[in-house]
Amino acid sequence: MVSCKVPEIEAAVNKALEAKMSPNDIINAMGDGMTQVGTLFERGKLFLPHVLSAANGMKKAMTVLEPLMAKDEGNDKKVSVVMGTVEGDVHDIGKSICSTMLQCAGFDVHDLGRDVPTPQFIDEIKGGCTFCGMSALMTTTMTVMKDIIDICKNEGIRDNVTMMVGGAPVTQAYCDKIGADIYGESASETTNKAKAIAF
Numbered sequence: 364m365v366s367c368k369v370p371e372i373e374a375a376v377n378k379a380l381e382a383k384m385s386p387n388d389i390i391n392a393m394g395d396g397m398t399q400v401g402t403l404f405e406r407g408k409l410f411l412p413h414v415l416s417a418a419n420g421m422k423k424a425m426t427v428l429e430p431l432m433a434k435d436e437g438n439d440k441k442v443s444v445v446m447g448t449v450e451g452d453v454h455d456i457g458k459s460i461c462s463t464m465l466q467c468a469g470f471d472v473h474d475l476g477r478d479v480p481t482p483q484f485i486d487e488i489k490g491g492c493t494f495c496g497m498s499a500l501m502t503t504t505m506t507v508m509k510d511i512i513d514i515c516k517n518e519g520i521r522d523n524v525t526m527m528v529g530g531a532p533v534t535q536a537y538c539d540k541i542g543a544d545i546y547g548e549s550a551s552e553t554t555n556k557a558k559a560i561a562f
């Protein structure tokens with residue numbers, strides 16, 4: 364990941380698969396690598412094109428790993444989850460990993476993508492989704508999560524849905540402060556917490 368070169372990331376993923384590393388562990392390792400890329404970017408050692416290239420490498424690797432991930436077929440109950448990155452924010456790598464892991468755990472996931480207009484989240488909640496997951500990677504966009512929860516409160520639909528929040532700047536304290544239900548520091552933590560409520 365830190366090489367920021369798509370072919371090197373792909374080659375490393377193939378090597379890890381050959382060494383029988385599980386797709387989940389590879390994804391977690393790539394996430395750690397991406398955090399390191401972020402630190403180097405913050406220190407001015409890497410620049411935006413590097414970050415973009417690392418992100419593309421990770422996305423490509425995800426398309427290889429997704430079909431290989433173990434699926435939990437044991438849950439007959441179809442529980443719907445809507446996931447999206449909030450308006451104004453294009454960071455979607457972590458959110459997409461969460462979507463994939465939730466899907467593998469047996470949830471019926473509808474991923475709205477990134478830079479999702481707030482009314483789209485509200486429509487999905489009105490449409491009856493059981494969980495609504497909002498991702499934000501910037502301090503300037505994490506406030507949109509509070510806006511969405513406040514709109515739900517004002518429209519009397521807040522208690523119809525379990526609200527999940529995550530993304531690097533989000534914390535358990537922020538989750539509590541804005542009145543969300545689940546904070547997920549990682550995709551596996553998110554999946555475990557959602558499973559504990561749903562199944």
Ligand code: B12
Binds near residue numbers: 398411418460501546
């Ligand atoms: C990759 C990256 C990019 C890529 C994004 C590619 C993509 N398709 O996502 C690109 C290059 C496009 C990009 C652009 C920008 N970026 Co950027 N980017 C990053 C970087 C380096 C890594 C983010 C990442 O993918 N991490 C890896 C994933 C796996 O981790 P994660 O997202 O945290 O997800 C995990 C958990 O948080 C959790 N989770 C995530 N979502 C959810 C949702 C729910 C519901 C739950 C429960 C859990 C959960 O589970 C995930 C998996 O374990 C961060 C640095 C950092 N430290 O985060 C900066 C960073 C987020 N970017 C930053 C900035 C400023 C920008 C730009 C404005 C830069 C610019 N000048 O143009 C633009 C943003 C434009 C916009 N409007 O959004 C800043 C934000 C600062 C702030 N204000 O808070 C950061 C922190 C870097 C920095 N220090 O300056 N960026």
